[in-house]
Amino acid sequence: MEFRVVCGGLEACAGEALVLLLSDQATLADGLNAPLQGLPGGASRKAGAVTILPTYGLLPVERLLLVGLGEEAKLTSSVLRQAAGSAARALRELGVVEASWAIIASGLPATDEAGAALAEGLVLSGYRFEDFRAEPEAPHSLTTVTLVVDDDEAAWADALSVGRIKAECTCLARDLVNTPSNHLMPADLAARCVSLAEAHGLGCRVIDQAELEGMGAGLILAVNAGSDAPAAMVVLEHRGGADDGPVFGLVGKGVCYDSGGLSLKPSDSMAGMKGDMSGSAAVIGAMCAVALLELPINVTGVVPLVANLVGPRSLRPSDVVTALDGKRVEVLNTDAEGRLILADALTYATRDLGLSPVVDIATLTGACTRALSPVFAGVFGADEALVGQLRAAGEAAGERFWPLPLDDGYAELLKSTVADIKNITGIPSGGASAAAMFLASFVGQTPWLHLDIAGMGLTDKEGPCQPKGAVGMGVRTLVNLLLSESRTR
Numbered sequence: 001m002e003f004r005v006v007c008g009g010l011e012a013c014a015g016e017a018l019v020l021l022l023s024d025q026a027t028l029a030d031g032l033n034a035p036l037q038g039l040p041g042g043a044s045r046k047a048g049a050v051t052i053l054p055t056y057g058l059l060p061v062e063r064l065l066l067v068g069l070g071e072e073a074k075l076t077s078s079v080l081r082q083a084a085g086s087a088a089r090a091l092r093e094l095g096v097v098e099a100s101w102a103i104i105a106s107g108l109p110a111t112d113e114a115g116a117a118l119a120e121g122l123v124l125s126g127y128r129f130e131d132f133r134a135e136p137e138a139p140h141s142l143t144t145v146t147l148v149v150d151d152d153e154a155a156w157a158d159a160l161s162v163g164r165i166k167a168e169c170t171c172l173a174r175d176l177v178n179t180p181s182n183h184l185m186p187a188d189l190a191a192r193c194v195s196l197a198e199a200h201g202l203g204c205r206v207i208d209q210a211e212l213e214g215m216g217a218g219l220i221l222a223v224n225a226g227s228d229a230p231a232a233m234v235v236l237e238h239r240g241g242a243d244d245g246p247v248f249g250l251v252g253k254g255v256c257y258d259s260g261g262l263s264l265k266p267s268d269s270m271a272g273m274k275g276d277m278s279g280s281a282a283v284i285g286a287m288c289a290v291a292l293l294e295l296p297i298n299v300t301g302v303v304p305l306v307a308n309l310v311g312p313r314s315l316r317p318s319d320v321v322t323a324l325d326g327k328r329v330e331v332l333n334t335d336a337e338g339r340l341i342l343a344d345a346l347t348y349a350t351r352d353l354g355l356s357p358v359v360d361i362a363t364l365t366g367a368c369t370r371a372l373s374p375v376f377a378g379v380f381g382a383d384e385a386l387v388g389q390l391r392a393a394g395e396a397a398g399e400r401f402w403p404l405p406l407d408d409g410y411a412e413l414l415k416s417t418v419a420d421i422k423n424i425t426g427i428p429s430g431g432a433s434a435a436a437m438f439l440a441s442f443v444g445q446t447p448w449l450h451l452d453i454a455g456m457g458l459t460d461k462e463g464p465c466q467p468k469g470a471v472g473m474g475v476r477t478l479v480n481l482l483l484s485e486s487r488t489r
Contacts, residue, residue, distance in 0.1 A: 001123055003160040004146040010059060010457040013273055014146050015098035017063040018055075021080070023072040023105035047079050048086040048464060052094070059232045061100065065090060069105055077109045077117035078083050078398040084121030087465030091142050092126065098144040106332050113396060115159025116166065118147070120476065123167035124465035129178040165292045166397075166479050170472035172196075173278075173285035177457055177470035181257035181274040185229040186305035189256060189277065191286060193234045193303070200291040203237030217304075217348070218322040219329060219340040224306035225262055226314030233345065235353075236287045240294060241489065247298040248485060249355025250287070250478060251345050253338045253362035254280030254305040259309050261334030264318055275470065276338070278457030279362040280305065282474035289479045295486045302349045304341040308334070320419045324348060325442060328419040336423045338364045339435050343442040350446040357386060357447035359481070360439065361474045362454075367431030368404070369455035376402040377473070378452035380436035391447055391478035398465075399473060401451065410437035451477075 006012040024045040043051035047070030055064050067087045069075055080103070091099055101118070108114045122145060130136035149156050176184065176192070184192075190206045197204030209230035212220055217233070224231035234254075255276040259265060265273070280303040286302040315321070315334050323329055323345040331340070342360055349355045368378040377394075379401040381387045387403055394401045410433050413425040421441060425434045436450045456473045459466065 001126070001142060001164065003119065003146045003157070003164060004144070005110035005157045005160065005210070006146060006148055006154050007150065013060055013100040014098045015100055016061060017065055017091060017099040017146065018059060018061045019065045019067060019091070019099055019101045019374060021067050021069055021083055021087070021101070021103045021105070023069040023075055024208065025072045025106065026483060031183025031293035040392050041055045046070060050086055050090045051348060052090065063096070063480045072105055072107055075105055075107055075109070077113045077396055080109070080114055081117040081121040081398055082464045084118045088122045088125040088142055099142065100146040100148055102148040110156045112159045115156045116163030116372065118380070120167040121158045121218060123164055125172060125284070127171050127467060128341035129175060129469060131175070131179070140271050156371070160195070162293065165289050166476045167284040169289040169292070169479070170475040172288060173281040173472040173475050174470040176281040176284065177275050177278050177472070181307070184274070185256050185307055186224070186232045186254070187229060188252065189224050189280070189305050190232045190234050193236060196284065196288055197236055198468040199232040200288045202287060202291050203239070205235045207233040207235065215324060216322065217324045217344045219324070219344045220304050220306060222315045222321040222331070223308050223337045224320070226309040226311035227307040228311065229307055232305045233348070234303045234305065238290045238295070238299045239289060240296045241298040244348045245298055245307060245489070247300050247353070247355050248482065249349045249353070249358035250283045250299065250301040251342060251349050251358060251360040252279035252281070252283030252301065252303045253277065253342055253360070253364065255338060255341065256305060256307045258335070259310055261312060262314050263333045263335040264310065265335060272458050275457035276363055277305070278453060278470070279360070281472070282331060282361050282478060285472065286482070289475065292480055293483070294477070295482055297482065297486045297489055299482060300349070300353060300355055302345050302353070304345040305405055306341055308337045323378070324444070325351065327421060327441070330419040330422040332422050332426060333424045336435070338362050339438045342439055346439060346442045350443050355446070357383070357449070358443065359449045359451065359478065361478070362396065363457045364452045365432045365435050365454050368452040371404065372402055373431060374455050374459075376400045377456055378402060378404045378432055378446040379449060380404055380406045380433070380452070381449040382406060383447045383449070386447055386449055389484060390451070390481055392476070393484060394477040396480050397476035401477070404436070405433050406436050406440060407433070410434045411441070414438055
């Protein structure tokens with residue numbers, strides 16, 4: 001999709017349609033030229049409502065779309081993003097490929113937020129995954145968007161570019177999660193990382209199974225033991241800061257398929273388990289965005305890749321396994337596998353690579369979904385300032401996070417009678433916090449956040465910016481966090 005920004009009034013409009021995004025307080029003539037006064041009013045200003053009108057020759061375009069932004073006092077970047085997505089879908093249904101857009105509202109978010117949200121809504125709304133269709137659908141595609149503004153042309157252009165990159169990298173993550181696991185086992189995903197790194201100018205290193213064995217990454221290897229496909233861990237690097245500067249770390253759970261292992265999942269829970277690598281997809285997408293945005297900071301992404309399957313060498317409940325940091329872990333449930341591979345990856349990220357701060361992201365616990373529903377994802381961390389930064393980044397992305405407790409009381413529940421630590425508490429409550437506390441024991445003193453996005457990797461609900469299937473959850477939140485980080489360093 002090509003974005004253009006022009007400064008002026010309606011004479012600057014081009015294409016087949018004009019889209020006006022209107023708050024409840026806006027009038028049709030606000031910020032633009034008088035011809036709009038001759039058009040009929042009465043369109044709904046409810047957020048996301050779309051009214052399509054002929055222009056009766058009063059405008060240099062055939063159609064006018066009036067799109068509601070809702071109450072001006074509640075106008076956020078998320079509202080703008082969803083409204084843009086609704087409008088873009090309406091244009092595609094009309095077969096429009098080129099349209100002009102204008103936002104008529106006071107109290108807009110800052111230009112960088114508003115422009116990014118507009119671009120995100122436009123790009124995300126057009127996402128389709130048809131890699132495995134014999135006869136892919138060929139929907140009309142919106143190819144050119146001209147944004148009409150009254151000032152700050154360059155600032156709007158920059159904001160649209162940032163939003164387009166964030167959305168395209170979210171779509172990349174969606175592609176990865178939507179891909180069936182028989183086409184995306186650990187070696188396949190590692191190869192995709194290599195290709196993406198080459199295309200985006202990232203450093204990339206693949207740690208294969210033999211090297212994992214030599215390192216002593218016992219937890220990663222144990223989870224993958226039931227699979228005939230080798231495990232891997234991928235390290236992606238962006239070096240935009242000083243050579244001796246700090247390196248921000250991202251760690252993403254990459255379970256390419258999760259059967260539960262010998263603690264087998266119920267059959268009706270299996271279909272969505274290709275999405276158990278959503279955390280790794282978020283990190284991969286975020287790293288590609290960081291490279292495209294040329295952020296002036298150093299960032300490293302670490303993604304451990306396994307398949308949790310049933311085989312003659314499968315990890316068994318009650319087995320004791322040695323982690324990369326030397327801890328002995330009693331595994332009481334093989335379906336609590338994500339925290340195991342993340343533990344080794346976090347040790348590698350903090351102890352071996354010296355990354356700081358570190359944020360991990362994972363579809364980790366059903367307990368988090370039960371606690372927060374699909375409305376919020378969970379965030380855990382002792383650094384309140386970092387938690388606040390992450391939540392603000394999520395709000396701007398339309399991805400909401402709620403802090404859940406991280407307390408030594410959960411560490412007590414994880415004490416094992418035969419090893420240093422066990423992977424579950426054995427009680428039916430507090431599972432999300434217990435999992436986070438398990439991870440906390442592998443990061444030392446490094447500032448760290450854990451994001452539990454369980455239940456948010458895939459969706460069966462369609463929205464203005466989201467078809468059914470993979471969400472790409474977390475990409476834009478992580479990028480927003482790193483953008484904020486880049487402004488303070």
